[in-house]
Amino acid sequence: MKTGWIIEDQGNRKGLWVNESIFNVANGYLGVRGNYEEGYDGKEPTIRGTYINAFYDITPIQYGESAYAFPDTQQKLVNVIDVQDLHIRIGEESFSLFAGQVVSYRRWLNMKEGKYVRLVHWISPQGKELEIEFTRMASFTTLELFVMDVKITRINCDDEVTITSGMNGDISNYTNSNDPRVASDHAKLLHVVHTGVQDTCLQIVAETSRSRLRVAATTFHELTPCIEGRLIQTDTNLTKEYVFPKGKEVLRLTKYNVFTDTRRHEQPELCGLEIVKSVVSKGIKQIWKEQELYLEAFWAMANIEIQGDAPLQEGLRYNVYQLLQSVGKDKYSNIAAKGLSGEGYEGHYFWDTEIYILPFFILCQPELAKQLLRYRYTILGEAKIRAKELGHRKGAAYAWRTITGQECSAYFPAGTAQFHINGDIAYTYIQYYLATGDEAFIAEFGAEVVFETARTWIELGHFDDGVFKIDAVTGPDEYTAIVNNNYYTNVLAKYNMEWAVKWYRQLKSTHPEAWASLCNRIELTDEEIIIFEQAAAQMYLPFNDKLGIHEQDDSFLSKKVWDFENTPRANYPLLLNYHPLFIYRHQVLKQADTVLAHFLIEDGVSSDVLKSSYDYYEKITTHDSSLSSAIYSIMASKIGYADKAYSYFIETARMDLDNTHGNTKDGLHMANMGGTWMAVVYGFTGVRIKEDQLVLNPVLPKAWEGYKFSMQYRQAQITVEVNTNETVLMVDAVKPIVLEVKGKRFKIQTGKIRIAI
């Protein structure tokens, strides 16, 4: 085994369903949870799930009391056809880890090969001994493909072995009415329209209830030795039973499963058959090889090597790998809050993508970053419609949570009120531009998004006595809602409008035709730009002189501080134990808010303020949101709190592997996973993408001997190596770039920079 590239089943997590999330196998299009092929004992809770990114149904939202422009339906990621079933019988006995004797059991994810393996040495109650090896893979090169492979070795016995391989279309989603973070209702979304056999392939076609999307699962079985199977067909299921005669040879079944859907494939049934044929003719070995090659290229850019801390190395790499597994690779999809690993947050896309996940893609996989940003452009039309519904005359109001752009949040104080998502999206377009210099993309997509979101601030805010104010919004911290002049929101709004002005003037000269066409299309005028400029310049940024910090919002610091001393550990997360009003009444944060603003936009904020702000807000932050620790780690690095930086980093790095938030069963915390990478690159290494240079301020955590990673900046490949003595930067660019390392500026095209630590 290659050290640090393997995630092993630790068996010590709470419940098998936690491991189902951790051992999910996905490729951004398709995701399958790490369920046992043969199932459990009927007592262990499970969420048996297969998901296709952005494949959704529509469910009604019920309100006790509704109000104008509350969304009346919601989109929901659908648990699709289950092809995982593989049941093994030896003689009359069924293989189960809950019967007989488990001599040895190992399960692991190999992140270099992109494969999941479960290896069991088992003795049946009647003493028959088997070694069984299950392998699974969701292909990164053929996104529709989920391939399974099982090898069975008979030890000290030669009995007949039966493998029953199933496809099940009678699937429901998971619900829990007591947890606001998962769906409470509407489990049955998918209905089978067809089961059948064509060209030796099994195929189930199913349709969603309201969105009327169709999915086809097409499966081909390859057997060694080659035998014929018996088909069992029902209205919703297809099963093949293969009976291997007595003997000693190794038995093997390879199950090629292809998922196609009407969002991407015009004729999913036909297309499914074609893809199956092509992958079968390629063969399993070749498929595995392609996967390895894909990952080799990926890791060449994305790998962070740490010397001196194996568990963290493992966590960090796992988190980055999950980002790759989750990222949508077409214009229909993005990264859901739980990736494709579970149903938590119903497969919706949030600001998490922009603020926590895109930084990795921008610096390591800019082509995928571009794809993610294009997704926001494709839903701009929906955001403009939503703005109108919300009473705005112009602009775009992006949905707080959505799949195809419509608002799916059923609780506006911590949903629609989080208008900052518009600033987050604009900010990230700008970051992408600063990192890549890709002005063509801005002219084509980015400027329009930034102009429309800038308009939203003008609609939301107003000039009052020489300052521009934005009332009745909720910032990132959901433990305070519907406030005036949230610092985070205002500072992002200011940035958003400043760049709208900048790009308006810049594109006018660099891309005059695109500029003119855009301005004409969205009726953008010089007058509006002047208003953006004024609003940005006069933006109100609440500041408390006594504490020397920016106030989270107008009234935050005058509230009562939460009584942490008398809050038992069991009462966290607070949202599950206190009424929102009780929480809103106090100075208490679910997650970084002003501190996050200081990370995103540091220019113009003195280091004293950064530090005071950190000190103040940290004391009252619960980190009940998984979006918090990474930011506190980064800002601790910035301020020089090395110990805090490291301990927050640890929290992020193994949050899901160690199920520290207790809800990993519902899926992995994708934003936090992006945050782990950020904590190294933006935190320990102090990377900041500025308007005309890349800034680095590397430090080495005490516990480490060194670390190394790569990134791409303005088409330059930069490798950063930090060890106990020095930082070494290797640059390979097509034209000179400017780096500022520990305060020193370098203009460099190719070569090394060495700076003492």
Place this chain on the structure above:
Amino acid sequence: MKTGWIIEDQGNRKGLWVNESIFNVANGYLGVRGNYEEGYDGKEPTIRGTYINAFYDITPIQYGESAYAFPDTQQKLVNVIDVQDLHIRIGEESFSLFAGQVVSYRRWLNMKEGKYVRLVHWISPQGKELEIEFTRMASFTTLELFVMDVKITRINCDDEVTITSGMNGDISNYTNSNDPRVASDHAKLLHVVHTGVQDTCLQIVAETSRSRLRVAATTFHELTPCIEGRLIQTDTNLTKEYVFPKGKEVLRLTKYNVFTDTRRHEQPELCGLEIVKSVVSKGIKQIWKEQELYLEAFWAMANIEIQGDAPLQEGLRYNVYQLLQSVGKDKYSNIAAKGLSGEGYEGHYFWDTEIYILPFFILCQPELAKQLLRYRYTILGEAKIRAKELGHRKGAAYAWRTITGQECSAYFPAGTAQFHINGDIAYTYIQYYLATGDEAFIAEFGAEVVFETARTWIELGHFDDGVFKIDAVTGPDEYTAIVNNNYYTNVLAKYNMEWAVKWYRQLKSTHPEAWASLCNRIELTDEEIIIFEQAAAQMYLPFNDKLGIHEQDDSFLSKKVWDFENTPRANYPLLLNYHPLFIYRHQVLKQADTVLAHFLIEDGVSSDVLKSSYDYYEKITTHDSSLSSAIYSIMASKIGYADKAYSYFIETARMDLDNTHGNTKDGLHMANMGGTWMAVVYGFTGVRIKEDQLVLNPVLPKAWEGYKFSMQYRQAQITVEVNTNETVLMVDAVKPIVLEVKGKRFKIQTGKIRIAI
């Protein structure tokens, strides 16, 4: 007909269902909407309803996203068994106002007799001529009784006449998912458990689905001439068919309907039979007589006579009459937002009772006022449980809307967040005490409520830099939500705590035993009282120096003023046309808030501030709530804006009769009806109940020649007569009282006071 005592069917309202509300017949226990006995044409919309005050079922509340301590069920007033059906046939033709020729039609409510009459002269399509007179009454002396009477006169014909009289147990509630002010779901609440005949009475017994309350309707038919009928019985219905032979005599059917329920009657079936027997033996004439005597006594106290404005006289009297029809007369019930006239707001009790309705009862029917206040005492236990759910260590948090005390609000920003309801209840106990001097009631009930609500402010608020602040609440104005230091809330909290301190000290000496027992029971200590005193003394009351007004809340005046100029008339009420966030972002009021606070607690506020406040807030108030105009009328009187006082008064006086809010079909606006009375007594007459005197500042509206009304103050009967020259007060007391009239103080026991106008 007696002028001013009759409300006639004007036929010009939008739809018959508006008249169903207006012509409801109720007595505080039982209410029947003014449906036609024979029904409509199947096309006219209708809400056919019969309600028993506080007779409810429980329905689940669905949330798109729920949170901790959101109520998961709601109570809902149940539409009970319908006994209204009377179908008349002459020959083969059925009487219907939608067929044949209506020669004349009149319908009226006689408020002196407490009777509703519908008189129709009708010619059938085949030319048969009938005069039909329907009479209805809900008895004020036998609350269970709803009696109907029909007289049929054959004109120019002698054909056989059939009357079919029905009782229907297959009843559903009205729902409309598009209007937050009525129920959106769960129509079928009632299920028949028995239909049958006993002792010549028909009886249907039905049960609610979840609350498992039972209601029995017991009916007896009295016929002239006496004939036998034919019974038609189904699982849910009982019908009697009476065939009157050919002839010329006047035909008459009297239908005695008695409703009994398990909330008030141990054996409703038995009890229903007994009551029916007793009322039948009494006979219809005697029942009508008793009703008249009851109303004679009522009007002796409650009548306001206006000289010179017949439509307003009618409206004013109608509104007062409806208060009597709606008021619960036992400890289980209160006054629902729509009384017993419709299903709007689901039969819930709100702060409306205390702030808008109790003033009338306190000064005109103190025994009923006491009953209403006792209701709050009976649900104090529920309020204490709710306080705990909301995270408070002690105190009582009254439900924003409820029947038996549990919170039924499914939208906390304009529900649970309106903590001011605790102050409103405390305030009204204090008002009752000041008006009646009934210290025994305070010792027994009032003090406990006031102490427990005082505790709630300590839980909600906190000391900050020498002032006491209350964060994250919503004031009366629902167009601004979850704010800090709402002036209205804070000023009532201050008052609440001041009186808690006062009564604590007062009862200690006047009722030492009751005091000691209470303090012991609720563990109230001197230390707590000192904290109440400090919090009251240091209460933060936001004030804006520039405008010279109290600010509605901390941040209200810094918001953008609503763009009234560009808001089309069709966009009101705003809540049906704008997202809450859009509304919350603006300076715009649904209803009086600070202005209401100034009415309730005027001491310590200068007349300049009162005036500036009125001027400022009036401009930005939409009066989208029916609770607004009355208060603006009263405060206009206070300030001396005679024209405004009068025009707001007109709006309240005929709000339902003229359906000015467009939703009278869902029931009458009870709070507004109380407000009309207040606009005369507190407004034009300037009545204020002070700690040691009653203050009056009468004026005569220009349009009137005079007005006259009575009230009771500290067991004194006071009649106030205002005419163009003078005000005459007639006092008849058991001991001297102090009156301050136009700034002059009088100590008087019996006699007249004359003051020039």
